[in-house]
Amino acid sequence: MVLKCCPFHPALTRLLPFFIMLLFVRWEEEKYEDGVKWKFLEHNGPYFPPEYQPLPDNVNFFYKGEKVKLSPAAEEVAVFFAQMLDHEYTTKKVFRENFFKDWRKEMTPEEKSLIKDLEKCDFREIHAMHKAKVEARKSMSKEEKQVIKEANQKIVEEYGYCLLDHHRERIGNFKIEPPGLFRGRGEHPKQGMLKKRIQPEDVIINCSKDSRTPIPPAGHHWKEVRHDNTVTWLASWTENIQGSIKYIMLNANSKLKGEKDWEKYEVARKLKSCVDSIRNQYLLDLKSKEMVKRQRAVALYFIDKLALRAGNEKEEGETADTVGCCSLRVEHITLHNQLDGNEWVVEFDFLGKDSIRYYNKVPVIKKVFKNVNLFMENKEPGDELFDRLNTNLLNKHLSSLMPGLTAKVFRTYNASITLQQQLKELTNKSDNVAEKLLSYNRANRAVAILCNHQRAPPKTFEQSMANLQAKIDARKEQLALAKTELKQAKKEAKSKGNSDPKLQTLVERKKAAVKRCEEQLLKMEVQATDREENKQIALGTSKLNYLDPRISVAWCKNMDVPIEKIYNKTQREKFAWAIDMTEADFEF
DNA sequence: TTGTTTACTTAGGAGAGTACGA
DNA sequence: TCGTACTCTCCTAAGTAAACAA
Numbered sequence: 001m002v003l004k005c006c007p008f009h010p011a012l013t014r015l016l017p018f019f020i021m022l023l024f025v026r027w028e029e030e031k032y033e034d035g036v037k038w039k040f041l042e043h044n045g046p047y048f049p050p051e052y053q054p055l056p057d058n059v060n061f062f063y064k065g066e067k068v069k070l071s072p073a074a075e076e077v078a079v080f081f082a083q084m085l086d087h088e089y090t091t092k093k094v095f096r097e098n099f100f101k102d103w104r105k106e107m108t109p110e111e112k113s114l115i116k117d118l119e120k121c122d123f124r125e126i127h128a129m130h131k132a133k134v135e136a137r138k139s140m141s142k143e144e145k146q147v148i149k150e151a152n153q154k155i156v157e158e159y160g161y162c163l164l165d166h167h168r169e170r171i172g173n174f175k176i177e178p179p180g181l182f183r184g185r186g187e188h189p190k191q192g193m194l195k196k197r198i199q200p201e202d203v204i205i206n207c208s209k210d211s212r213t214p215i216p217p218a219g220h221h222w223k224e225v226r227h228d229n230t231v232t233w234l235a236s237w238t239e240n241i242q243g244s245i246k247y248i249m250l251n252a253n254s255k256l257k258g259e260k261d262w263e264k265y266e267v268a269r270k271l272k273s274c275v276d277s278i279r280n281q282y283l284l285d286l287k288s289k290e291m292v293k294r295q296r297a298v299a300l301y302f303i304d305k306l307a308l309r310a311g312n313e314k315e316e317g318e319t320a321d322t323v324g325c326c327s328l329r330v331e332h333i334t335l336h337n338q339l340d341g342n343e344w345v346v347e348f349d350f351l352g353k354d355s356i357r358y359y360n361k362v363p364v365i366k367k368v369f370k371n372v373n374l375f376m377e378n379k380e381p382g383d384e385l386f387d388r389l390n391t392n393l394l395n396k397h398l399s400s401l402m403p404g405l406t407a408k409v410f411r412t413y414n415a416s417i418t419l420q421q422q423l424k425e426l427t428n429k430s431d432n433v434a435e436k437l438l439s440y441n442r443a444n445r446a447v448a449i450l451c452n453h454q455r456a457p458p459k460t461f462e463q464s465m466a467n468l469q470a471k472i473d474a475r476k477e478q479l480a481l482a483k484t485e486l487k488q489a490k491k492e493a494k495s496k497g498n499s500d501p502k503l504q505t506l507v508e509r510k511k512a513a514v515k516r517c518e519e520q521l522l523k524m525e526v527q528a529t530d531r532e533e534n535k536q537i538a539l540g541t542s543k544l545n546y547l548d549p550r551i552s553v554a555w556c557k558n559m560d561v562p563i564e565k566i567y568n569k570t571q572r573e574k575f576a577w578a579i580d581m582t583e584a585d586f587e588f
Numbered sequence: 589t590t591g592t593t594t595a596c597t598t599a600g601g602a603g604a605g606t607a608c609g610a
Numbered sequence: 611t612c613g614t615a616c617t618c619t620c621c622t623a624a625g626t627a628a629a630c631a632a
Contacts, residue, residue: 177622185600185623231595239622245594246622260596309598310626319624353625354599392590395627408597408626455600464615538600540618545598568618591632598625605618610611 035230037256041207043162043171045214045222046235046248047155048200049178052076059129062122063115073106077194080181082126089183089191098192099181106194162234162250163211170251171234176203182241186320186355190241202237232256242318253573262577265548267404268412269588274402275413279304281401286367295389296397298371299325303407306362307414307450309353310391310407322351325407326391331381335373336361344369356454415447415546420588422446423555436559438526440552440566445533447542455538465531472524479517486510543571549578554586 032039054075060067061078070078081090081099089095100118107115115121140148159174179197182190200220207213209227216222223237233247250257271278282304285297302308303325311324323332332350339345342363352358364372375385391407398405422443427436458464489510493503549567553575556563563572563579572579 173621175621183623188623233595236595242623244623247595249596264597312626314625322624324625354623356600391627406627453599458616460615467615541599570619589632591630593630594628596626596628599623600621601623602619602621604620605616607616608614610613 037232038165038229039208040166040211041162041164041229041234042211043207043214043234044159045205045216046203047159047175048198048217049176052079052197055079055126055129059125061126062124064120065122068111068114071108071111074103074108074111076179077103077106078121078123079126079130080179080194082123083130084181085123085127092191094187094189095181095183095192098190099194102192102194164250164254164256167255169254169256172249172251174248176237177239177246184320186322186351188320189317190319193241196240198237204236206231206234206236252570253576258574258577261574264412265416265550265588268409268416268548270402271405271409271413272417272588275304278401283367286371292388292393294371295375295386296394298368298375299386299389299394301364301368303410304414305364306348306360307411307452308358309411310394312391320351320355322353322355324352324391326386326389326394328385329381330376330379330383330385333372333376333385335369335376346372352452356452358452411451412546412548415451415542416548416551416588418447418450419443419547420551423551427555427559429559433561433565434523436561437565438530440555440561441530441534441539444539444543444547445537447547448537448539451542451546453538453541454536457535461535465528468524468528468531472521472528475517475521475524479514479521482510482514482517486514544574548588549575550582550586551588553578553582554584557582557584 052072054072055061061070061075062068081103084090090099096118104112104115156174160171161168162171163169176198177195180195182188182193182195184191200216201223203222204224204226205214205222206226206228208229213225214222233249235248236245238244239246252258252261278300282297282300285293286301288294288297303310309324311326311328313327314322323329328350332348334347334349336345336347337343339347339361344364344366346362346364346369348358348360348362350358372385375387379385379387395406398407398409423440426439426442431439486507489503489507493500493507496503498504552566553563555561556566567575
């Protein structure tokens, strides 16, 4: 099939099998024995943020209106707070309390005994200095910006790459996270706490034995240097807020990540072939005598139909109160026998990952409805809906149905299959590229809605919408005028018996003007619709994480749409494997 | 069986960079 | 040419899930 539509020179055509083999090798070369991720790994270690620079003498902190010279450690933390003063969260009680508590830990005994009330602290000079710095950076000349850019380039060149099994690979996040005040998402109980500066003594380096070990910054040493080739990370450290481990890993365009991504979509495609029998099974399980099975079946029904996340249990008080499917509580569900003309409606209202609200009213089958009703009986609002179920149990069951199957595979599968269906339904080969792209975005949007990928409406949204509307109105007026002029021209031409060539040309010109106006108006109206529909929806997340790129590549090939129209440079790099290997007839 | 640790993917926001229209 | 609006990149938090420990 490659050959039959191949546009290459015959000599190249003969070489094609070789190229294909090369591609194959590039993406699927030497699978190592189980768990081994690499044989050779060399890098220069992470890049550390610059040391703290104390405030100049003319910038001061005040307590109860008195100038106070803070010790460097206390001053640095004060600066973190001062920099955030424009943000709403510095007004939040939890944030302020956490900050003040951690700030006091950095103070000298004298400072501690003096500074006892955050309300009496005046950070305004520090804040002003910070704002001035930001302003100065913005108004730098082209040349100054160029100098900074080149310095950054140099850092990337030195720390941004590693050598992994003969390939020079980009590192995703080669910089150690700088210290600052922690801002979790949503109502995070730890917001405002001090995120401490990471020292080389906190960092574990991972590289191969026979590589050049990264050299720690002068006067420092690493916490540990290990040689574990069953993991993909190059360096790690433990963060002080949650005590979780942070990793330095490869960029998404690396071979290792690419292979993993490809595998993910292959598992989802495998689900396609057995999803019917899995669905039949959980529908049967809805009637099971065992409560565990019925709960499992209902949870699976939600995960499959609504693309809910698994919902691991989390430690209370450590993070914002969010849930997924298995951790849903009674208070997140309202049942309606009848609602808006539908029977058996389940109303969901809960905060999911990143404290993004999930709100949905879903008509379900009667058996599911009755089961949920049963699960809720004799429970308090704060009780778990699925009290016999957890993600571990659910995934154990799933992997027994299909190797590699877990709850999150359903999200990938349903997202990708939805994109493929929507693209088929919405696009016509005869459309122009703009129309095809609108269809693509609509298909993408359908997936984003399914997965509940939201964003905050852009701050300038109302304004920019109003601007666009003003433009539309102006264009409408212009169109009305053009139409009147056309009418007038026609009338004049007719009065001359349609015989004056000059008047005929004028009529044609006016007709063209009307047409142009109508087209522009339509384009703007489409744009307005698109923007309005996209107000609170983020398309990027599904594109990057849930949609098999081969669907999009094949669609581009079929529709003669350049791949650059749907994937930007980073996305093309990440999906290079798909762009290389996908034919127009690819089916998810 | 249950809790803990680890490794990895998924996520939205901020700010930098770029394009586009007045 | 400038300002504004949109896009992209970076950042790092917040999930999932498997391995391991008790």
